[in-house]
Amino acid sequence: MSVLSVENLSVTLRSRTVLREVSFAIREGEFVGLLGPNGAGKSSLMRAALGLIPAQGRSSLAEMTAEDRARAAAWMPQSREIAWPIPVERLVALGRLPHLPQGLRLPPADQALVDQAIARMGLEPFRQRAASRLSGGEQARALIARALAQDTPLLLADEPAAGLDPAHQISTMGVFASLAAEGRAALVSLHDLGLAARHCTRLILLAEGGILADGAPAEVLTPALMARAFGISVWHETTAQGPVFQPLEVL
Numbered sequence: 616m617s618v619l620s621v622e623n624l625s626v627t628l629r630s631r632t633v634l635r636e637v638s639f640a641i642r643e644g645e646f647v648g649l650l651g652p653n654g655a656g657k658s659s660l661m662r663a664a665l666g667l668i669p670a671q672g673r674s675s676l677a678e679m680t681a682e683d684r685a686r687a688a689a690w691m692p693q694s695r696e697i698a699w700p701i702p703v704e705r706l707v708a709l710g711r712l713p714h715l716p717q718g719l720r721l722p723p724a725d726q727a728l729v730d731q732a733i734a735r736m737g738l739e740p741f742r743q744r745a746a747s748r749l750s751g752g753e754q755a756r757a758l759i760a761r762a763l764a765q766d767t768p769l770l771l772a773d774e775p776a777a778g779l780d781p782a783h784q785i786s787t788m789g790v791f792a793s794l795a796a797e798g799r800a801a802l803v804s805l806h807d808l809g810l811a812a813r814h815c816t817r818l819i820l821l822a823e824g825g826i827l828a829d830g831a832p833a834e835v836l837t838p839a840l841m842a843r844a845f846g847i848s849v850w851h852e853t854t855a856q857g858p859v860f861q862p863l864e865v866l
């Protein structure tokens with residue numbers, strides 16, 4: 616079943632067309648990496664698909680009411696600043712707000728989802744710490760945990776691996792992959808092509824105002840497409856531990 620359907624979506628920002636008639640659908644069980652050079656329109660595509668910026672065309676999420684959308688999709692934006700000193704546990708608990716009548720304390724089932732999200736993102740030691748006093752990477756993990764606590768069929772995240780140390784990059788990609796394996800879906804923008812090759816079930820490559828390629832990682836991370844989209848040469852090999860992919864040089 617499709618959790619997001621985008622048809623002929625075009626985005627114009629300050630009279631410049633950033634995306635032209637982009638169409639794709641995301642189904643349950645998919646972990647989709649959104650790739651493309653700086654300025655290709657990855658954030659704009661996710662924000663337009665969520666109905667956060669004006670766009671032409673159709674998006675199934677943008678058509679929903681704000682309440683329905685908050686139960687259908689969780690969103691982690693690129694900007695991570697947590698400006699106020701809310702304890703990490705309460706920040707993560709905000710993910711349950713779309714599911715609760717106003718003013719109620721968290722029922723046990725909702726608290727269990729908060730605890731699960733905190734454990735999944737390795738935030739146990741920070742539970743009572745003011746979120747504004749976490750490091751950049753820890754703040755990113757707290758915001759991913761809030762999105763996980765929302766417990767939605769689809770999670771969209773803008774560069775969630777940026778600023779994380781290697782172990783947390785791998786474990787965070789593992790969390791998204793496990794959501795997909797559980798029958799949910801994730802759409803995640805990434806600049807790390809090696810992580811995309813190893814963890815995503817499908818890649819969408821944005822460039823030149825549209826989708827240049829959409830398919831399995833091996834179909835998208837080809838030398839020809841990498842040269843065209845990023846102007847780089849690449850090295851890749853299939854190993855016993857899975858695909859290994861390394862950008863090499865600027866062409």
Ligand SMILES: Nc1ncnc2c1ncn2[C@@H]1O[C@H](COP(=O)(O)OP(=O)(O)OP(=O)(O)O)[C@@H](O)[C@H]1O
Pocket residue numbers: 628629633651652653654655656657658659660
């Ligand atoms: N508010 C805005 N007004 C005008 N132009 C904008 C605005 N926001 C983004 N743009 C432009 O739209 C284009 C797409 O930006 P977007 O942030 O979607 O790219 P991206 O693929 O997410 O880039 P990055 O990899 O650098 O995060 C860029 O050329 C950017 O300069």
